Amino acid sequence: MNAGASPLLEVRGLRKAFGGLRVTDDVSFDLAAGVVTTLVGPNGAGKTTLFNQITGEAAPDAGGIRLRGESLLGLAPWQVARRGVARGFQDLRLFSHMTVRDNLLTTMEPAAWLWQPGGAARRRQRLDRVAAVLAATGLQAHADARAIDLSYAQRKFLSLARVMAARAPIWLLDEPASGLDRGSYEHFLRLLRDAVRGGVTVCMIEHNLDIVSGASDRVLFLDRGRLLADGTPAAVLSDPALAAIYFGERAA
Ligand SMILES: Nc1ncnc2c1ncn2[C@@H]1O[C@H](COP(=O)(O)OP(=O)(O)OP(=O)(O)O)[C@@H](O)[C@H]1O
Ligand SMILES: [Mg+2]
Structure with a gap:
């Protein structure tokens, strides 16, 4: 990564609620070119909804999304795809x-x-x-x-x-390795590494902690719509408070 290079994708203050449920609550992060970022968090944290807002499947209530400085707000999914953001869906589609x-x-x-x-x-x-x-x-x-x-x-x-x-130069992958046996997810990791070497910037949602720690440069932790941590896999995955949230052992 070039130090000081402007981010490829900027997400700023993204908010989205379904009725009274805040699904993304003031989420901000950047994707830097060439960096593999993994979004983790418990079921229902808002991860897929965050992707939906980036790719035009859901309109944010507030906030901004910029790709190479240009706003993606209001674009249809096919227009976001044409600008270079490819998406893999949790339900495959x-x-x-x-x-x-x-x-x-x-x-x-x-x-x-x-x-x-x-x-x-x-x-x-x-x-x-x-x-x-x-x-x-x-x-x-x-x-x-x-x-x-x-x-x-x-x-x-x-x-x-x-x-x-x-x-596309940017891939958003929603649980690409869920349900795969070890041989298959190692195959997936080889493909991912080849793509990254070829210049693709990846942001993926993943629950498989071997993949999170083995394939990501950076981990974002989302819980109840809020970004609680942004760091290296080692730092985020070793945080006992985050582990308690992830495994559903938080204090009420
Ligand atoms: N279109 C919608 N209308 C109402 N509620 C929704 C809608 N889409 C998502 N939700 C709710 O928003 C919350 C976040 O859902 P989302 O699918 O983003 O979670 P997730 O972090 O991807 O979870 P998982 O790990 O299970 O895939 C959930 O409570 C979900 O039921
Ligand atoms: Mg999801």
């Missing part, structure tokens, strides 16, 4: 009845139609990219299978493959 290949192609907008100059070459590039992502995620033998016919782990990798295929 695949196109269940489309093939694995088509699930990837939907994330890659045609830069030119086939009949336009350069269209055929760009289509070839897209198919090459799909093939590379399928190989990296171990899904090449399933390119023509429907998403709904894949195993759970394969669907998790398809969700990641869609993010990879989009070629």
Whole structure:
């Protein structure tokens, strides 16, 4: 990371309530280029809702979000995606009845139609990219299978493959490794490290503490909508007060 470099993404004073429930309560943080940030916190802390506000799925009640200095407020999810923020969803949101290949192609907008100059070459590039992502995620033998016919782990990798295929500089991943066995989550970690080496900035929500400590440079701890800590994995994960909150042992 360049010291003093301006943040890639700035979140400032974000507030959102559903009725009387404050789901994000004055949340501020920056994502610096090249840094892997993990958002942790108990169930219902507001982590997914925070992502929803960044990607335009939910409108904040107050606060700001800037990508390279430009506000994302009021943009639709597809506009945020087009500006370079790719998202993996906790509930995957695949196109269940489309093939694995088509699930990837939907994330890659045609830069030119086939009949336009350069269209055929760009289509070839897209198919090459799909093939590379399928190989990296171990899904090449399933390119023509429907998403709904894949195993759970394969669907998790398809969700990641869609993010990879989009070629966005920022990835927001919501529990990308939940429910994966050890071999699969180590595969996920290799893909994550390759992406980071390739210049991708990652912010992920994760409950698997091996992944939190093994893959993140920085951990944000969210509880009941408030950011309680922002530090290295070692510092945040060794804090007994945060551990008590995380494991539901807080004093009432
Ligand atoms: N659209 C909505 N309408 C009303 N309440 C909502 C809505 N979305 C989320 N909530 C509530 O906001 C709180 C935070 O939910 P959120 O999904 O952001 O938590 P989370 O930290 O991602 O939890 P988990 O670890 O279980 O995924 C929860 O109490 C949830 O029920
Ligand atoms: Mg969630």
